[in-house]
Amino acid sequence: MKIDTERLEKQLSFIREIDGLxxxxxxxxxxxxxxxxxxxxxxxxxxxxxxxxxxxxNEKIDILKVLKxxxxxxxxxxxxGDIFLYDNVNNHQNTINEEAAADRIFGILPEDQKIEFxxxxxxxxxxxxxxxxxxxxxxxxxxxxxxIANKGGAWKIHNINSELIIEKNKIIEEGSQTIWQKxxxxxxxxxxxxxxxxx
Amino acid sequence: MKIDTERLEKQLSFIREIDGLxxxxxxxxxxxxxxxxxxxxxxxxxxxxxxxxxxxxNEKIDILKVLKxxxxxxxxxxxxGDIFLYDNVNNHQNTINEEAAADRIFGILPEDQKIEFxxxxxxxxxxxxxxxxxxxxxxxxxxxxxxIANKGGAWKIHNINSELIIEKNKIIEEGSQTIWQKxxxxxxxxxxxxxxxxx
Numbered sequence: 392m393k394i395d396t397e398r399l400e401k402q403l404s405f406i407r408e409i410d411g412l413x414x415x416x417x418x419x420x421x422x423x424x425x426x427x428x429x430x431x432x433x434x435x436x437x438x439x440x441x442x443x444x445x446x447x448x449n450e451k452i453d454i455l456k457v458l459k460x461x462x463x464x465x466x467x468x469x470x471x472g473d474i475f476l477y478d479n480v481n482n483h484q485n486t487i488n489e490e491a492a493a494d495r496i497f498g499i500l501p502e503d504q505k506i507e508f509x510x511x512x513x514x515x516x517x518x519x520x521x522x523x524x525x526x527x528x529x530x531x532x533x534x535x536x537x538x539i540a541n542k543g544g545a546w547k548i549h550n551i552n553s554e555l556i557i558e559k560n561k562i563i564e565e566g567s568q569t570i571w572q573k574x575x576x577x578x579x580x581x582x583x584x585x586x587x588x589x590x
Numbered sequence: 591m592k593i594d595t596e597r598l599e600k601q602l603s604f605i606r607e608i609d610g611l612x613x614x615x616x617x618x619x620x621x622x623x624x625x626x627x628x629x630x631x632x633x634x635x636x637x638x639x640x641x642x643x644x645x646x647x648n649e650k651i652d653i654l655k656v657l658k659x660x661x662x663x664x665x666x667x668x669x670x671g672d673i674f675l676y677d678n679v680n681n682h683q684n685t686i687n688e689e690a691a692a693d694r695i696f697g698i699l700p701e702d703q704k705i706e707f708x709x710x711x712x713x714x715x716x717x718x719x720x721x722x723x724x725x726x727x728x729x730x731x732x733x734x735x736x737x738i739a740n741k742g743g744a745w746k747i748h749n750i751n752s753e754l755i756i757e758k759n760k761i762i763e764e765g766s767q768t769i770w771q772k773x774x775x776x777x778x779x780x781x782x783x784x785x786x787x788x789x
Binding site: 409425432438440459572 | 598601604608620621622627628631633634635637638641642646653657658661662699703735768771
């Protein structure tokens with residue numbers, strides 16, 4: 392059997408490189424509150440959530456494409472780092488850094504796969520297709536569930552009020568009205584329980 | 591909009607429950623050797639590996655099914671714990687524990703999804719379909735790559751020789767002859783570099 396050695400070596404180099412995602416720490420803690428979550432665990436959790444919750448997408452979605460999106464969406468953060476959703480200063484700068492990161496990291500793959508991965512990542516970022524809208528909704532929903540499980544969690548630590556949470560997460564509605572309705576209920580309960588403040 | 595609250599609550603309970611996979615520690619260290627890997631990170635890595643390496647499957651595969659398999663295959667270990675591949679004592683007992691675990695954990699989901707998840711998990715375990723064979727090959731390949739990146743890693747710590755590695759991992763060939771050929775080359779190199787001993 393003849394293997395295209397050069398192609399396989401590029402693929403194995405990429406597989407080794409993305410190990411770094413396990414060291415990129417997020418602001419949000421695990422549901423059990425024991426420590427902060429890393430990007431690899433987060434991406435895994437989103438993939439399962441997408442499978443379990445796909446019936447709530449506003450429109451019919453290609454679940455394989457959604458899975459690819461959530462699995463690779465944070466890989467650029469190996470170079471650019473995780474930016475907290477509520478950090479307005481770093482949001483713009485981040486976009487430029489992330490494009491360079493995508494080019495470097497996905498560029499380790501053979502050319503055809505590099506093109507495919509960058510296309511999927513950009514589609515997620517652009518939030519135009521139904522798959523991207525649903526994937527982004529899931530990406531926002533996980534930390535909301537975690538912060539509530541942690542009685543306010545990162546919201547409390549960083550002094551985020553309910554109005555800002557609603558404003559920063561309303562894009563969930565574009566992907567799933569059902570999940571958005573649930574999020575609003577959860578935030579209302581979180582205010583009542585004192586996990587988050589309302590202005 | 592009317593939501594089936596009971597159904598959604600079951601799904602959210604499952605999503606919270608599987609957070610536990612992030613606390614199930616494996617024997618094998620990350621590629622960078624900094625700490626052992628957990629099952630959630632491992633499952634994420636397998637999913638990306640499956641996408642990147644699918645061209646090497648011996649037969650045409652439904653990649654969506656493979657992704658579902660690798661994403662959920664270790665969830666039972668939240669209850670039954672991770673069993674080291676080279677631990678012969680615990681292998682059999684484990685099967686019984688894992689079935690009870692599958693029943694409890696996937697049983698948190700609505701009935702239709704419970705049935706779907708258990709079916710996918712069993713298909714992975716049974717290793718009969720082409721998807722299961724490929725998923726299992728990827729599941730074995732990741733720790734081999736990690737142990738080599740760590741100059742012997744868990745093999746060295748647990749005194750595993752190259753013959754046992756070959757014996758325990760030869761099922762890779764059922765999923766991918768190309769990956770199996772690469773594994774044999776890597777193990778040969780590992781012997782030459784002193785990362786693993788040959789009897």
